[in-house]
Amino acid sequence: MRTTSISPWKQAFQSGLLGGAIAVLLALVGMVAAFSGRYIVSGVFTMGQFLFLAPILFLAYMTLRRAPQMPPFRLLQTGMVSGAASGAVIAVFVLIGSVVNLRVMFINASPQLYGILTFNQGVGIGALILLVAGLLLGALAAGIILLPERTRKTIVQAALWVFTIGLLRDLIVTVSFRWGPLAAIIKQFFAVSGLTPVGAAILIALIGGIRYWQLGKNDPHAVTFFNNTKPTVRWLRLGLAGVILLLLPPILGIFFSEILDNVAMYILMGLGLNIVVGFAGLLDLGYVAFFAIGAYVMGVMTSPELGFFNMTWWEALPFALVTSFIAGVILGLPVLRLRGDYLAIVTLGFGEIVRLLVLSDWLRPWLGGTQGIQRIAQPQIGNFVFNTQQELYYLFLAGLGIVAFIAWRLKDSRLGRSWMALREDEDVAKAMGINHVTTKLLAFATGALFSGLAGTIFAAKLTSVYPHSMNFLVSINVLSLIIIGGMGSIPGVFVGALVLIAAPELLREFAEFRYLVYGALLVTMMLTKPEGLWPEERRRLELHEEEHSPAVSAD
Amino acid sequence: MSLLEVENIHTYYGNIQALRGVSLKVEKGEIVTLIGANGAGKTTTLRTISGLLKPREGHVKLEGEDLASYMAHEIVYKGVAMVPEGRGVFARLTVMENLEMGAFSLSNKEQINRNLERVFTLFPRLKERRAQVAGTLSGGEQQMLATGRALMASPSVLLMDEPSMGLAPVLVEVIFDTIQQINREGVTILLVEQNALMALGVAHRGYVLQTGEIVLSDSAEKLRKDPTVQKAYLGME
Ligand SMILES: Nc1ncnc2c1ncn2[C@@H]1O[C@H](COP(=O)(O)OP(=O)(O)OP(=O)(O)O)[C@@H](O)[C@H]1O
Ligand SMILES: [Mg+2]
Numbered sequence: 001m002r003t004t005s006i007s008p009w010k011q012a013f014q015s016g017l018l019g020g021a022i023a024v025l026l027a028l029v030g031m032v033a034a035f036s037g038r039y040i041v042s043g044v045f046t047m048g049q050f051l052f053l054a055p056i057l058f059l060a061y062m063t064l065r066r067a068p069q070m071p072p073f074r075l076l077q078t079g080m081v082s083g084a085a086s087g088a089v090i091a092v093f094v095l096i097g098s099v100v101n102l103r104v105m106f107i108n109a110s111p112q113l114y115g116i117l118t119f120n121q122g123v124g125i126g127a128l129i130l131l132v133a134g135l136l137l138g139a140l141a142a143g144i145i146l147l148p149e150r151t152r153k154t155i156v157q158a159a160l161w162v163f164t165i166g167l168l169r170d171l172i173v174t175v176s177f178r179w180g181p182l183a184a185i186i187k188q189f190f191a192v193s194g195l196t197p198v199g200a201a202i203l204i205a206l207i208g209g210i211r212y213w214q215l216g217k218n219d220p221h222a223v224t225f226f227n228n229t230k231p232t233v234r235w236l237r238l239g240l241a242g243v244i245l246l247l248l249p250p251i252l253g254i255f256f257s258e259i260l261d262n263v264a265m266y267i268l269m270g271l272g273l274n275i276v277v278g279f280a281g282l283l284d285l286g287y288v289a290f291f292a293i294g295a296y297v298m299g300v301m302t303s304p305e306l307g308f309f310n311m312t313w314w315e316a317l318p319f320a321l322v323t324s325f326i327a328g329v330i331l332g333l334p335v336l337r338l339r340g341d342y343l344a345i346v347t348l349g350f351g352e353i354v355r356l357l358v359l360s361d362w363l364r365p366w367l368g369g370t371q372g373i374q375r376i377a378q379p380q381i382g383n384f385v386f387n388t389q390q391e392l393y394y395l396f397l398a399g400l401g402i403v404a405f406i407a408w409r410l411k412d413s414r415l416g417r418s419w420m421a422l423r424e425d426e427d428v429a430k431a432m433g434i435n436h437v438t439t440k441l442l443a444f445a446t447g448a449l450f451s452g453l454a455g456t457i458f459a460a461k462l463t464s465v466y467p468h469s470m471n472f473l474v475s476i477n478v479l480s481l482i483i484i485g486g487m488g489s490i491p492g493v494f495v496g497a498l499v500l501i502a503a504p505e506l507l508r509e510f511a512e513f514r515y516l517v518y519g520a521l522l523v524t525m526m527l528t529k530p531e532g533l534w535p536e537e538r539r540r541l542e543l544h545e546e547e548h549s550p551a552v553s554a555d
Numbered sequence: 556m557s558l559l560e561v562e563n564i565h566t567y568y569g570n571i572q573a574l575r576g577v578s579l580k581v582e583k584g585e586i587v588t589l590i591g592a593n594g595a596g597k598t599t600t601l602r603t604i605s606g607l608l609k610p611r612e613g614h615v616k617l618e619g620e621d622l623a624s625y626m627a628h629e630i631v632y633k634g635v636a637m638v639p640e641g642r643g644v645f646a647r648l649t650v651m652e653n654l655e656m657g658a659f660s661l662s663n664k665e666q667i668n669r670n671l672e673r674v675f676t677l678f679p680r681l682k683e684r685r686a687q688v689a690g691t692l693s694g695g696e697q698q699m700l701a702t703g704r705a706l707m708a709s710p711s712v713l714l715m716d717e718p719s720m721g722l723a724p725v726l727v728e729v730i731f732d733t734i735q736q737i738n739r740e741g742v743t744i745l746l747v748e749q750n751a752l753m754a755l756g757v758a759h760r761g762y763v764l765q766t767g768e769i770v771l772s773d774s775a776e777k778l779r780k781d782p783t784v785q786k787a788y789l790g791m792e
Binding site: 414417418420421424425427428430431432433434435436437 | 628647648659660
């Protein structure tokens, strides 16, 4: 980046204004006020304060990070310029708000908001405090940068950890309730809202100490249990992960098991769509159709309300899976010759057709129309019926294990290679001897199969299916989680689902702001890590090459 | 019976006719070149032979067998390999993966290894760079890769579409030397070129294609001396 041509002062000033603008924006949408009572550290620091102070610090920090090498004093000055600019923007906002009634336009511009922004010190002194706070935060940003790496990482990470723990206080307390004596200890750290000051201090010291120590024996290539590639250790690691996964529901309780079920369901679908989109490069926007087909076939085959077959869940399972598979082929046939955006539109239409069919009055006697299908069977082994979230979790887990294994084996198989070639260049792939017809159809069908499986478990979980669960948003969610995780990457599907499905659930406390936070998170993520959170090895390789190419290193 | 025989093919893109009755023959062991200006239909001819396009009229025959009923990927199994125009390497795969992909139609591991050995002897450069992502190779290296990848399928006929395109003169020489080398090892070659001078230098026979029709065919030597060819394709007055 050619930062040298613009004066660093001007840049710092501009990004400072941006930081202030973000803070004012967060205030105007109501978040600052809404979370002013929500303490991170009880009696000391609220979430509301965080929301308008963090942008100042963050922007100052980013400016300094991007700025060319500067002597410490200049760095400090630049940081303070940025911070002061942010503080000034907020101060100006407060001053304007004190003379003009902004509430006409912005419903959230309440006296209470001004109170929070001025730390309840009145407009004049408040504005001054804001400026000083900006200066200090800017200086803090410079300070963070000036610290040696080990100390910096320690402090930043400890602060982030404590912030997260304080933020998730309610969840942690609720979950730890089941942990016996441990719960009593954990409770000591928390106040009614957020962490207690003492608790926060202890945590900072504890986490900071551990991180400092870990960073000290800094050999990044040291072999530990977590990166050892010896087969035995690998299996041990896998086994350990398995045991942890098995123990999750009793440890975490119902609320989390519900989230886990959801995540697992989306991973199942994600693994399927990842084959279609990630491996074979076929953009499918109607993916929810197969989920619907799996769920509805399960419903039709088992529900005594419809009374057609009255099968058990296990008896109906093969029918549901085969139908999904065939549906995949049926979608694949007409779109064989389509590529890119045309393919996207047609698959989108397919998804809508399936939704409209299950919704239609015409098929009502068989599919239940708007009423959906109730009393769907739940899987039973011997006398054991899977019917709570925690029990169904194990069913999801089993399905997930099988599907992940299949996906993993397919990836490096001959078929996986054909998908890859087809994705890269269809004509050349044909000229290599790849049968594009069967290859494409198998991609659609395998994807459909996995999605259908997710549908059958979903049906068992709710014991009912409704047309409105089968909307376009499901397809988009699955596609998004693949993109966020990293196109074509199997671990990426897991990470993507955790972020995309679990995060909004955990943020439930933030009610109407949840999707705002979440949207901002996604945008940031795609800007900073466009290749996904856990990219496929291949794409990592590509980016790696770019980093070393002269075109980039020259500037 | 010729190894490859193209009989009076008419190929269309939608309603646009690109080939108007092209006929040509390639005998076993030959290098035959097809020269012509931009848009003459050279690529279209190769794509029709390899089955990526189907002719509306006429036949493509390999050792006497009509290929009409075969799909493009099946024709590869018959021993026809193509080095596509603009090289068409799989940009995001490594050199090695590209080569493996070239051997997709083979199942015999030993044969694949032999072919790999042969490609690496022919292009030692590829061996050095086998772990590199193909998209980051130079133009010349990509051409080598595309050629090597086609050879991985143990073809009896190699269709090459403008291998010299966009390469520096020195590299062009290298590529044409390799073409002769490959031919000496027993691969029959149909070479499409705009660089008529070089093509006629290595080929045994040649055809001149003009707006979808063959207008001239003769031995390479005679074509080089033909006044119309000299004027139109060799840049001589
Ligand atoms: N996909 C297509 N759709 C429509 N017309 C096409 C298509 N591809 C080629 N054509 C037309 O067919 C004719 C022959 O094209 P072709 O690519 O075979 O020429 P060429 O001899 O290979 O030319 P060049 O030397 O530029 O590669 C041209 O008029 C071209 O415009
Ligand atoms: Mg061409």
